[in-house]
Amino acid sequence: MMKSKLFWPIVVLLIILLINLFFDKNFFTIEVKNGYLTGSLIDILNRGAPLLLVSIGMTLVIATKGVDLGVGSVIAMAGAVGAMTVSGANGDSLVPLFTAIAFVIAISILTGIWNGVLVSRIGVQPIVATLILMVAGRGIAQLITDGQIMTVYYDPYTFIGGGHLLMLPFSIFIVAAMLVIASFLTRKTAMGLFIESVGTNPEASRLSGINSKNILLMVYVFSGICAGIGGLILSSNVASADGNNAGLWYELDAILAVVIGGTSLNGGRFYLMGTVIGALIIQSLTTTIYSIGIAPEINLVVKAIVVLIVCLLQSPEFRKKVFGVFNMKQTEKKSKNEGVSIS
Amino acid sequence: MKRLFKGKKILLLMMSLVFLLSACSSSGTGGQTDSSSSNGAGKSSDKLVIGFSQVGAESEWRTANTKSMQNAIKDAGHELKFSDAQQKQENQIKALRSFIAQKVDAIVFSPVVETGFETVLQEAKDAKIPVFLADRAVDIKDDSLWVTFLGSDFIEEGRKAANWLVEETADTEGDVNIVELQGTVGSAPAIDRKEGFEEVIKDHPNMKIIKSQTGDFTRAKGKEVMEAFLKSDGENIDVLYSHNDDMAIGAIQAIEEYGLKPGKDIKIIGVDAVRGAFEAMAAGKMNVTVECNPLFGPQMVDLIEAHLAGEEIPKRVAVEESMYTMDQAEELLPTREY
Structure with missing residues (x-):
């Protein structure tokens, strides 16, 4: 569950995170600078701390x-x-x-x-x-x-x-x-x-x-x-x-x-x-x-699209419809199980 | 029946009060030196009610501007109705509507964004209340909606910043990589400071803006964005152009934490010339700040008085401004008011 x-x-x-790697080869690198570990991943944790x-x-x-x-x-x-x-x-x-x-x-x-x-x-x-x-x-x-x-x-x-x-x-x-x-x-x-x-x-x-x-x-x-x-x-x-x-x-x-x-x-x-x-x-x-x-004017749009995708992926009905096209029987079985776990 | 009668009496009393009050206010706004209606000195009848809608209190600069405006209006003996929009257009429109409802003599306002004020400005025009734009312009075709725009020329500020950079890097071979911290998306200073800066560096092909992102004019955002820039471009960054000093101060913290020397490894250009920038320059962490003078309260009051006296005023009045570098900072620091 x-x-x-x-x-x-x-x-x-x-x-x-992988999209980042595509734009910046050193995205996952964590190095020691001034005696501290630094890197984008640490930044994300640090900046995300209050949230x-x-x-x-x-x-x-x-x-x-x-x-x-x-x-x-x-x-x-x-x-x-x-x-x-x-x-x-x-x-x-x-x-x-x-x-x-x-x-x-x-x-x-x-x-x-x-x-x-x-x-x-x-x-x-x-x-x-x-x-x-x-x-x-x-x-x-x-x-x-x-x-x-x-x-x-x-x-x-x-x-x-x-x-x-x-x-x-x-x-x-x-x-x-x-x-x-x-x-x-x-x-x-x-x-x-x-x-x-x-x-x-x-x-x-x-x-x-x-x-x-x-x-x-x-x-x-x-x-x-x-x-x-x-x-x-x-x-x-x-x-x-x-x-x-x-x-x-x-x-x-x-x-x-x-x-x-x-x-x-x-x-x-x-x-x-x-x-x-x-x-x-x-x-x-x-x-x-x-x-x-990304241009500052479209920041929020990009954010909204990603959030929408996450929410859709979270929905068993949506997954059933989309992935069901490829493999009807399996997904049906799966979604039945998930349907129970969600309520 | 008795009750009704009593009610009528009260109504009568209220009506007479309203009448009295309206008589008072009409003598006030009329601006005539009629000694029979004013019970004090002749001055009180010249007293204007001025509504001032400020953007917010997002920086030291804004605070100095608010103070200058408030003091100038009070010193001239006028009444001030102040409203802080807290960076929200809807608050500002509400404030303007309430100024119109209160029938102020003049409205001064610094728009949060450039667009979307047509309706409310039309309402002010219909109520025959002159509107004075302070510090920021609006993007509206019908320029009869406001009397004049008193403020800094943001495009010129952008040019000044770029010209300094061109001179400073004249001997540099190779590329000069610039990162830009923009102001609030859609605001006049952000658009114009970007435009003026790009206009100048366009003629210098070795200068490149490699990253440009909004920092919302705040220190916290400036720091966060700069941190991300440093992670993706790091040592390649030669210059930071920040649309205001507060973001630059935040970025300086990020650069120091990253392990580079702000002012040396990365040259830092700010706009506004607030006290914090002078402190940073005196400490050698910032190179230059283009002044954006907020102390134009007295100039604004003069304009309002001149307009109400029937004088012709140009649609655009600029504020006197200069530019300060690192070498001047220590000397000037104690004299800065904001």
Whole structure:
């Protein structure tokens, strides 16, 4: 079941990467420069880190049949809070850095609680509840930065999004850590089962003894934390906070990554690894567009076409129609099996 | 019945209030020095209400421009209604409509993109509100829709940038490979700075733009795009031409992380001359920035006053500008306002 879900996204990701190889022979080369490993693949991971984080959080929210539209704004807010905390700090001390991280995580937990309470306790539909933060959050970020781009002159701050550990960009480790935490919680404890159960039928789950409300609250808090750390990475990477543009449309990219990864918006099932592949597809696509020199005017069209192809490939009906032409009998058998696994 | 009567009374009161208010405002907009209606000094009747719709706050340059405009309007004793479009055309159209509804005396606006403003500008014209374009032009055939366009000549900026490069690389044998970071797709500065630059380098066959991509005028995008350029073309890149300084600053970070020396291995040309660019130049990381002067608030206020006084104004007024190189940076840095 897992295999068939991940198969097509991985194929698309590989195709995108291979297209790059066609234009740039050194695309897969990873070399040591200035003591760090560098290469396009590492760039994709590094640049994709914020999106990966946000998408991991989004996956769990979508698994409960919800959606978190507020993540883009949380990114902007986290960046603004982080940058403001360290503005004017002395570069010799690490205290402001940790204060900033603490503040950012605190504010992202707060946003998560806000969304979670609205959805789980008050019963507002997730799309409406999180829309509030999507609009208001960016406003708050702009209030914090005074509508300006705030530049940070405190070097330790840039470590989070621009620093290196073991020759690799530090942000990759953050993503890996969050991914491990999420996988552990959902696959090694009963949490994942609870989330899927709440996503399928919250009332039945409640009757069977699951605290649906707290599960809902938790996934929104987790999503908020992921977005907050993502915002910290983004802001730290360019040593500035931009309330207007930081994290703009990230919520949509994250939802896209989750869907490409095979998680249904109907909730009840989720594939963390699928989401990771989905986010990587989106980021490699962006990087590809930059490096093979597609005219900026048609960037979005190219992106849309690729996304469409991925979505079509994900659909068993579509595959049946297209590949069925070549091999009717086999595909029919196959799609029957897949039809079961998808619902 | 009593209730109805009471309601009528309130209605009457409201109507008289509305009448009073409209009388006040008409004396204000009339611009006549009629001492009987204005209760203060004669100045208050000359007070204009000016609506200003700004693109956003995407760069230090824009911020300086906003401040200059706000201060100039306030210093001249006029009232300012300010609206930040946050890079979205729909916000801007909404803002313009609200200015029209509020019957302001003049509208100043910097269009987010060049096209799509016909309807709303026609509405302003029908309401007899003069429109002044600041910093960015619109691409509309009917030039009666606005009074004048005060702003930098972006094409000339592109030419200046290219001319500097031609002079700088005059002794270089072989190809000069240029990568370009464009502004927001469809915006006037992006189109014109590209056009002016290409116009000059076209006569120099050894100069080639090998990659050109949009960085949306932001630091984060500038860095991301430059990173991709470096990975695909790396050491082949000789020159970076960035349509604004902020993208160049982002790109400088990318170049340093890649292990090359910005300013030496890759020559960096920016446009705008913001403070950050001077800091980068003083540190030897950037070569030149073409000025795009944002402090034209007072000039704009003069134009508005002249127009309302019935003077003839040319359709295009240019802002005074120059260009700064690395050697001048350290000296000039403390004097930069933005």
